[in-house]
Amino acid sequence: MFWQMLLAFGLSFLVTAFLALLFARPGINLIVDRFVKRLLQDPYPENLAEMYNVFKKVGVQNVVEADLRANDGEPLKRPFGSPIHFSDWDQLLFNPVYLSRRPIEESVSIDTSVTIGPLAKRPLEIDLPIMIGGMAYGFGPSLRAKLALAKGVDLVNTATNTGVGPFLPEERKYTKRLIIQYNRGNWGKEEEVLRQADMIEVQLGYGALGPAPVVLDAEDISEEFREYMKLRPGTELKLDSTLDGITTKRALTGLVDYLKKVTNGVPVGVKIGATHYLEKELDILVGAGVDFVTIDGAEGGINFGPAILADDCGLPTLPALCRAAAYFQKNRLDKKVSLIISGGLFNPGQFLKAIALGADAVYIGTIAMLVIAHLQVSKTIPWEPPTELVYERGKFKDELDIEKGALNIANYLKSCKEEMVLALRSMGRTSLAELTLKDLCALTPDISSMTRTELGLYAPMLASEGTND
């Protein structure tokens, strides 16, 4: 049978080849001619070119999403967050030095470690300023993905975050530095859980969702996940838009103090999505005595959120970071409260720029999920995106190899760190703490005034020149 099929295939191949060789030129000519004639002759409303116009005007993404809305009649559950690139990181460039200052030799070691919550009793020390952001088991990643992340970050001595999901004893076992999110739901708040944290992040919202309530329907909850949550079948999960009872500064202060006490002094902070009322929010947060603030820009990823909240809400990462950093500087919070930034950060250049602009560390999310899938995507492509391998609702979630995933995320972070070290050397800086706005220049006047960096298009004014070193 096999040989017959092979023979048939071979023969048809040869025949097609022969025919094609014979008729290729006239054939192509005929087809192209007819196509062009149609394109140039058909009345516009019937013309194929109209399709091009429509897609160009509306956008392919919008056409597909409109069809999806037409199918379901429900808010769009869009993965990854907004595809819009709001923050123009490319318009900022680092300033290497050659003779004006000395680059750092290889014999001098470069310090990329960061302390989060320096005033806390038990601050969190990480070896590199990149942590895995809050992605909740069950809501987004699968158990295997969470464990791969936990194992991977442990190899490079940084931290991972539980997200709003349940506390996973396995995750705790795999990693030395676990950030536990204090969520807006009603689970995971037992003292024995909180005591296991190395840092606690009170979760008030996302960049891509704002403080919107999140509902996970009963049918979207897998059995395994339900067991971890100790839920009855048929019940849904809900994150409210506010933390239960925490709507005032006083209440928040009480919560922060409580968490510090329960955990015996790990850093306690709050995560918010970026908004134009940033300074007001920061006033309240800092007033409540937090050890760190996490700001998630509008480009932040999310698993299945309504498109309108991702595209049309909140402040992009870059301006949010610049404003928060300016606020920290004005209020002299630099070495007291740590600033963590997240949202649409994908490469070490962006991480380093965020740090030069005033962040203490960054969270990565989407990119980390893609990294743990790495070569294992061959199990899902070409019909499904790689995320099917790492999401709880993905078809291939059981096929993810934890060891490989852990190694890949560790490799990715190592590679980023190595490049950042090289970058610091060529800027003549021996540690991340020495990196400042003076190490950046902007290529457009807008970005220059937003980031408070010098404009690279012209020679610096004499007055500011002295301050550069």
Added chain:
Amino acid sequence: MTDLLLVFLSSLLGLLIAGVVVGFFFLKKITKEICMAKNLKRISNWLLMFTKLDWRNYIETMLRAEEGKSIARPFGTPIRHFSWNKIQFNPVYLSKTPLDDVEVNTEIVLGPRAKQPLKLEIPILLAGMAYGSALSLRSHQALGGAAKQVGSVLNFGNGVFLPEMRRETDKFVLQIPRAYWSREPEIWQQVDLIEIGLGHSAWASAPIRIDGYRVSPDFADRIKAIPGLDLEIHSNLPENTSFKELKQFVQDIKAASGGKPVGFKFGCSHYIERELEKMIEAGADVIFFDGNEGGTHGSPPLFQDHFGLPLLPGLCRAAKFMRDNQLCGKVSLVVGGGLSTPGDFLKCLALGADAVIVGTIAVLSMVSSQVTKTLPWEPPTEIVYHGAQKEDSFDYQLGGQHLSNYLESCLCEMKELTKILGKTRLTDLNKNDLVALDPIYAQIAEIECIY
């Protein structure tokens, strides 16, 4: 061979046509299938993933996940901040007389203050592309052949001086790397210009480790290194223990080489004025730099995309510095980075550069039709790198001919343009011959805007 390929391609075409025919009949069904919610979701997910994260970011991320160390991207950054097309030349009709039958003078002098300045027939220099760790010997023979034919100069980059190249070419630039080799006065005497390499845009001043397997045995032998061992290029020049020492080093080179011009090579940055000040104080006769568009054999994307300054503002700032300090005609300015057309070259000259450097485009034009030897499975560069599979199949005489043709062609066009500007020497071009199409370009270059 070609017939076989044609048959293969034709059969593919045949299958494609068959597919189209079948598709035509089932078009409605297929469209309907696509519009089903689950398929739409798939499409939407793919679209989202690659609009949020472009494919280059994705691939580089995966390379990092695989290798666990800094990755090396060849050719330099794909980001272009400024376009040379936003600046135009101003032809003259009656306001001044366009020239016809005169020969345009393209000669330049590099390092006019030196005892033995370097005279070149064209203002286009070949970039320093390291022999031994990047380009192969054959490639250097081709580059050298072309340089001799058009009157340019060959540069060995981080590599080492090859005395036998005398057969191919007659003018050399020697780069003094931030390592231990190329320090012999006998070599300095044999070359025509000495360039102290402080860095280049694609690597800034970061230390570079050249993996042992990339170092050719011949190169290792010439620098008395052990073949197969990694080579280190440091972040600082070993002689630069203090600025005084560096100054002394420059004086030593000048004395020992018999007055050859000494230049500094670096990658352009926001601190460019202060770098220039130091270099000129140290005794530089020529300044070489490239904008952040500059190419490389391979360097971390972080340096390519996020470091330095693009060539246009860099060149304009450097030229202004030269004018403000009365250094024009004393210290030469040679720039490069992403330049690929004669128009780009001429615009740089008019903006104040004395010469331009070509790297990537020179290699591509050198390979020219010989790409067929590597395509379709390997990029064309596989033929010019040392240690590449097809290294030996490179015909260096043909390559040299192609490169010199390219340079001649560029030069001809530059001459044509110079004539319709009413000028007889390339060195006569200045900013008044230019106009900007965009106000920001006008401000950067201090030229007039079209409106």
